[in-house]
Amino acid sequence: MKNRTIRSAAMTVAAAAISLSLAACGSSGPAGTAASADSASMWGLTGGNQPVLQKSVTDWNSAHPDSSIKLDFFANDAYKTKVRTAVGAGQGPTFIYGWGGGVLKSYVDAGQVEDLSGFLKDNPAVKDRYLPAVLKNGVIDGKTYALPNNNVQPVVLYFNKDVFAKVGAEPPKTWDELMALVPKFKDAGIAPFSLGGQSRWPDLMWLEYLVERIGGPEVFANIAANKPDAWSDPAVTEALTKIQQLVDAGGFANGFSSIAADSNADQALMYTGKAAMILQGGWIYQSMKKDAGDFVKNGKLGFTTFPTVSGGKGDPANVVGNPSNFWSVSSKATEGQKKAALEYVKDGMFSDSNIQGLIDSGAVPVVKGIESKLAASPDKDFLSYVYGMAKNAPSFTLSWDQALSPAQGDAMLANLDQIFLKKITPEQFVATMNATIGK
Amino acid sequence: MSTTSGSSRRALQPGPSGWLAAPALAFFLLFAIIPLIGVLFLSFTSWDGLGEIKLDGLSSWTTVLTDPVTGNALLVTAKIMFFSFIVQAPISLLLGVFTAGGQKYRAALAVLYFVPLLLSSAAVAIAYKALLDPNFGLGAGLGIPALSQDWLGNSDLVLFVVVFVIAWQFVPFHTLIYQGGVRQIPTSLYEAAQIDGAGRVQQFFNITLPQLKYTIITSSTLMVVGSLAYFDLVFVLTGGGPGYATRLLPLHMYLTGFKANDMGAASALGVILVVIGLALALVLQRLGGKNRNASQLEGA
Numbered sequence: 001m002k003n004r005t006i007r008s009a010a011m012t013v014a015a016a017a018i019s020l021s022l023a024a025c026g027s028s029g030p031a032g033t034a035a036s037a038d039s040a041s042m043w044g045l046t047g048g049n050q051p052v053l054q055k056s057v058t059d060w061n062s063a064h065p066d067s068s069i070k071l072d073f074f075a076n077d078a079y080k081t082k083v084r085t086a087v088g089a090g091q092g093p094t095f096i097y098g099w100g101g102g103v104l105k106s107y108v109d110a111g112q113v114e115d116l117s118g119f120l121k122d123n124p125a126v127k128d129r130y131l132p133a134v135l136k137n138g139v140i141d142g143k144t145y146a147l148p149n150n151n152v153q154p155v156v157l158y159f160n161k162d163v164f165a166k167v168g169a170e171p172p173k174t175w176d177e178l179m180a181l182v183p184k185f186k187d188a189g190i191a192p193f194s195l196g197g198q199s200r201w202p203d204l205m206w207l208e209y210l211v212e213r214i215g216g217p218e219v220f221a222n223i224a225a226n227k228p229d230a231w232s233d234p235a236v237t238e239a240l241t242k243i244q245q246l247v248d249a250g251g252f253a254n255g256f257s258s259i260a261a262d263s264n265a266d267q268a269l270m271y272t273g274k275a276a277m278i279l280q281g282g283w284i285y286q287s288m289k290k291d292a293g294d295f296v297k298n299g300k301l302g303f304t305t306f307p308t309v310s311g312g313k314g315d316p317a318n319v320v321g322n323p324s325n326f327w328s329v330s331s332k333a334t335e336g337q338k339k340a341a342l343e344y345v346k347d348g349m350f351s352d353s354n355i356q357g358l359i360d361s362g363a364v365p366v367v368k369g370i371e372s373k374l375a376a377s378p379d380k381d382f383l384s385y386v387y388g389m390a391k392n393a394p395s396f397t398l399s400w401d402q403a404l405s406p407a408q409g410d411a412m413l414a415n416l417d418q419i420f421l422k423k424i425t426p427e428q429f430v431a432t433m434n435a436t437i438g439k
Numbered sequence: 440m441s442t443t444s445g446s447s448r449r450a451l452q453p454g455p456s457g458w459l460a461a462p463a464l465a466f467f468l469l470f471a472i473i474p475l476i477g478v479l480f481l482s483f484t485s486w487d488g489l490g491e492i493k494l495d496g497l498s499s500w501t502t503v504l505t506d507p508v509t510g511n512a513l514l515v516t517a518k519i520m521f522f523s524f525i526v527q528a529p530i531s532l533l534l535g536v537f538t539a540g541g542q543k544y545r546a547a548l549a550v551l552y553f554v555p556l557l558l559s560s561a562a563v564a565i566a567y568k569a570l571l572d573p574n575f576g577l578g579a580g581l582g583i584p585a586l587s588q589d590w591l592g593n594s595d596l597v598l599f600v601v602v603f604v605i606a607w608q609f610v611p612f613h614t615l616i617y618q619g620g621v622r623q624i625p626t627s628l629y630e631a632a633q634i635d636g637a638g639r640v641q642q643f644f645n646i647t648l649p650q651l652k653y654t655i656i657t658s659s660t661l662m663v664v665g666s667l668a669y670f671d672l673v674f675v676l677t678g679g680g681p682g683y684a685t686r687l688l689p690l691h692m693y694l695t696g697f698k699a700n701d702m703g704a705a706s707a708l709g710v711i712l713v714v715i716g717l718a719l720a721l722v723l724q725r726l727g728g729k730n731r732n733a734s735q736l737e738g739a
Contacts, residue, residue, distance in 0.1 A: 081697045088488040106700070110489035198591060200680065255573030257592025257681045263568075265575055274574060406487075407699040418682040421594060439701075 039068045040094035040337040040344070043083060045325075046073045048286030049150050052357040060348040067340035069095075077262075087112050087330070094333040094341050098146055098326045100137040101403040102224075108140050113328040116144045119342055126346055133396050134323040134366045146326035147345060151363035152390040153282040154321035155205045158267075159302040163190055163276045171277075171302060175213075175242065175309045182249045185276050191253035193246075194275035196261025200413040201401055203420050205279050206246075208320040208400055209306040210239035216314040217395040223437075224403050231433040235313075240419055240426035242309075247420060257421060264291060271295045279306070281321055282386050286362040289379070296379075303382060305389070319393040322402070324366045359383065364390070407439045475713065481706035488700050499703035509708070511683050512691040515598070519687060520666040522602045523609075527662055531610045532655070535617020536647060549618065556611040564675035567604050591677055594684040601673055601685050608672065609665070613658045620654030621647060660723045667716050688712055 044053045050073055061068040072093075074082060079097070086092045087107065096113060098104050107113045116138075120127045127135070130148055138146030159171055167188050172178035185192040196202040211219050215235025222230040246252070253275050259265050267284050269275040271292040278284075289296050308316045327349075329341045348354070350367050358365045362379050364386045374383045390396065401409040415432050418424045424432075485495040503509050538549035555563065570577045571590040578587030590600045628646050637645065670689040673679070679686035679694060686694070689712060696705030 084488055084700065085697070106487060106489055110487075112489060198678075198680065200678075253574065255587070255589035255592055258571065258573050258589050259592075260568065260572070263572075265572055269574055405700075407701055410694060410699040414680070414683060414686075417680055421592075421681050423594060423682055 038334055038336045039070050040333065040340040042069050042071045042095040043079065043093045043097055044071060044073050045079055045097065046075050048283055048290075048361060049358070049363065052354070052361050052363075053150075055357055056348060056351070056354045057344075059351075059353065060344055064340075064343070064348075067343055069340065069344060087332075090332055092330050092332065094330050094337040096328040096330055097149075098328055099322060099398070099402040100146055100326055101398050102405045102409070103402065104138070104146055104326070104328065105140055106405070107328065108145050112331055113145050114331045114338065116147060116329065116342075119345075120144055123346055129350060129367045131366050131368060131391060133390070133393065137323045137398060138326050138328075146328045148324035148366045149327045149349060150325050150365070151282070151358055152322075152324055152366050152386060154319045154386060154389050154393075154396070155209065155279060155281055155306070156285075156303050156386070156389075157277060157279050157306055158270060158284070159277040159304070160270055160273055160275075161300050161302045163273050164302070167276075169276075171304045172307045174307050178307050179246070179249065179251075181276075182246070182251045186250055190273070191269065191275040192251045192277060193253065194259070194266045194269035194278040195252045195256040196259050196266035196280075197252070197257035197417070197420055198259055199261035200417055201399070202261050202266065202280065203416050204400055204413065205281075205320070206243055207236075207239055207416060208397065209279070210242055210309065211235050212318055212320055212395075212397060213306065213309045213312045213314045213316070214238050215312070217318060217397055220397055220400065220403070223400075226438050228437060229434050230437060231430045236430060237426045240429055243419060244422060244426070247422060252420075257417070268292075271301070282364070285379070285382055285386075289362045299381075301382075303385060315394050317389075317393055318395045318397070319389055320397045320399065322399055323390070323396050366390075405439060408433075408436045411436045478706045478709045478713075481702055482710050484703050484706075486702040488696075488702050495703060499701075499707045502701075503704050503707040503711075506704075508683055508686070508691065512686050512688045515684070515686060516667065516688045518598060519602060519605070519669065520663055522599070523605055523666050524659065524662050526602060526606045527610055527613060528655075528659065530606070531613035531658065532617050532651075534610065534614040536621050536643070538614060539618045539621035549614075552614055553611050555608050556615075558608070560608065560671040561675050563604065563608050564672045568676055571600065592681055594681055597677060597681065597684050601676065604676060605666075605669060605672060609662075613662065616658050616661075617651065617654060620651045624650045656723060656726065660720060663723060664716050664720050667712060667719070688715075 042057065044050065054071065054073075057069050057071045080103075083092060083096060084103075087096065088110075092112070096107070098107075104113070126147070131152070134148050134152060135144075138144050138148065157171070163185075164171065167184055167190070169181055169184055170177075172181055182192045208220070211233075215233055219230075219233045219235045222233070253259065253269055259269070261280075264284070264287055267278060267280060267288055268291070270278040271288060285296075285301075288301065295301060305316065305319075327341075327345060329338055329345075333341070350365060355365050355367065355370060355373065359370070359373055359377050359379075362382070364370075364374065364383050371384070371387070374380055374387055377383055397403075401413060404412065412433060415424065415429050419426065419429055481492070482499055483494060483496060484492045485499065486492040534552060538545050538552065558566075568591070569575075573579070573587045573589055573592075576587070578584060588596065591597055624647065628650070629642060632642050632646055668689060669687060670693060673685055673687055673690055674693065677685045679690050688708065692705050692708040692712060695701050695708060
């Protein structure tokens with residue numbers, strides 16, 4: 001009798017434990033600050049812009065307690081996987097942070113993000129504040145699904161002025177000058193270029209700019225449009241060959257494919273003088289300002305555009321990189337959440353204090369008419385340079401890994417890695433990539 | 440031990456009922472069997488994780504089976520499995536025998552050896568990534584150029600670096616298993632051997648090793664089948680690179696599913712992984728002999 005009681009008690013406990021753990025599985029999403037159930041949720045990225053976004057949302061919440069936003073931050077790579085899984089499961093945040101391109105298109109195809117064209121029509125002031133070249137990256141099939149939310153991030157060739165002075169060299173204007181600089185730096189015991197090869201995407205910047213300079217923006221436009229055999233364009237093969245020539249000449253720091261960009265080891269090589277130059281995104285200025293304050297403050301950091309290639313078709317003013325990051329609004333959010341989200345986009349984002357916050361962090365907001373504010377900043381040289389670069393670019397190509405579908409992007413980075421390691425030839429790369437078209 | 444005596448005992452007194460296994464079974468059904476059926480179903484569909492799931496026949500399977508990357512992933516997995524085993528098994532056996540001794544300093548060392556097991560794989564991987572950095576890592580820090588190799592960037596070296604880091608993390612666990620196994624061996628066996636004049640080496644090969652037979656099988660099963668599941672450490676340490684040099688099957692499955700967003704192909708890879716894992720476990724159990732319930736302690 002007693003045994004039975006104990007047994008049924010044990011069963012009850014076990015059943016309770018199961019239902020509890022099931023309940024725990026059901027609640028997805030990050031643990032964060034408690035907020036009312038219907039407040040809009042936002043997932044941002046850790047890194048340079050984190051404090052700026054945090055401040056913008058905190059200010060918004062204290063001024064608008066009835067349409068508050070719950071904000072959580074994630075690391076870049078982890079975020080990309082997490083948000084997609086969450087959106088696919090119907091558990092995504094109200095604000096979906098993105099880069100435009102192929103990933104945005106897959107959200108649009110699956111009906112997961114709101115069409116914001118109507119909102120822009122009703123609020124022309126929102127549309128007018130953006131640089132037009134940037135805004136169009138959130139447009140798919142004539143409709144706007146994503147609005148730029150932070151700063152313009154072109155890929156820039158950074159260099160260490162001290163090292164250049166020591167060797168007596170000038171920053172390269174053409175590819176031939178660049179190749180001629182390689183032995184000069186090597187003889188001085190300095191690596192010509194730093195490269196975060198382990199992270200893979202820094203490799204891509206070399207391919208993007210070389211193809212752009214050699215063949216112009218049409219080459220990649222064809223690839224992105226999934227035209228058959230688009231990778232077979234001679235510009236791609238020539239760019240890959242040039243990359244392997246640079247590898248052969250010893251252009252990149254020793255062990256470059258062990259260097260990680262996510263730990264900022266690649267930029268550290270450049271500002272500590274172990275490497276002369278680095279091709280990297282506009283965003284590393286923010287982290288160098290933080291990690292190597294004196295180097296940046298004392299004007300030791302030089303920056304220039306990617307050199308031209310003789311006989312190349314691309315306009316030297318063309319730019320590759322990330323035009324901006326974007327907010328999309330989840331179509332699965334409640335009406336209340338959507339309303340709050342759009343109110344923030346209209347009045348909270350790119351408020352005067354938000355714009356000033358971005359500039360102070362060393363970033364260039366993607367809005368018009370900020371020349372005077374940039375000129376007043378201690379970082380005015382770099383900021384005005386980047387702003388001009390973005391504003392005057394005839395073409396601003398989105399980073400390829402973002403522009404392509406995820407399957408193509410993954411294959412491209414793994415194969416490009418092997419190009420840098422000289423494990424495959426440019427012809428093999430082209431053949432493998434042609435096979436991924438349409439995937 | 441045998442089932443007949445168990446059931447006859449149950450007839451006499453109300454012992455633990457089979458229902459006590461129900462919670463565990465329910466968990467197993469919910470978190471192993473049902474997902475397994477789900478994965479099998481998904482392997483016949485095409486799904487990008489966002490849109491609708493479309494039945495697609497065998498196309499995911501043909502993609503996976505004709506993709507050279509899959510063959511390469513299998514090869515890398517087999518290599519890691521082989522090298523992990525031949526590195527880890529002898530080291531952990533010897534360490535286990537060593538730490539099983541009663542001396543105080545051995546107990547202290549056993550605690551130290553155990554530390555890597557307490558660290559999460561991600562932490563181990565991040566720490567090694569920093570230590571192995573050619574410009575800012577251990578080699579540069581200590582001024583030893585031999586340590587500043589292109590450890591994670593050289594396709595020929597990286598596999599052995601991965602095997603080393605895996606061994607560093609998992610040898611303590613297997614040492615613990617062997618330590619427990621050695622302590623189970625009755626001292627009377629050694630005393631008898633000493634009377635017969637057997638030396639330390641002879642004792643090791645004629646008593647310790649045969650007595651550890653089932654411990655060795657357990658540990659080897661865990662090592663070999665476990666190497667099918669090395670994911671977190673390799674993912675953080677190399678991300679499968681350079682190129683495809685360390686893209687293990689589980690990592691390939693993850694990257695196909697969550698980076699390339701091809702859930703159909705990733706599910707097919709998952710099914711392959713399950714089949715290989717089950718087959719290996721079965722083979723290793725068979726190697727242990729049919730009468731594995733027989734006592735090892737007869738006459739002791």
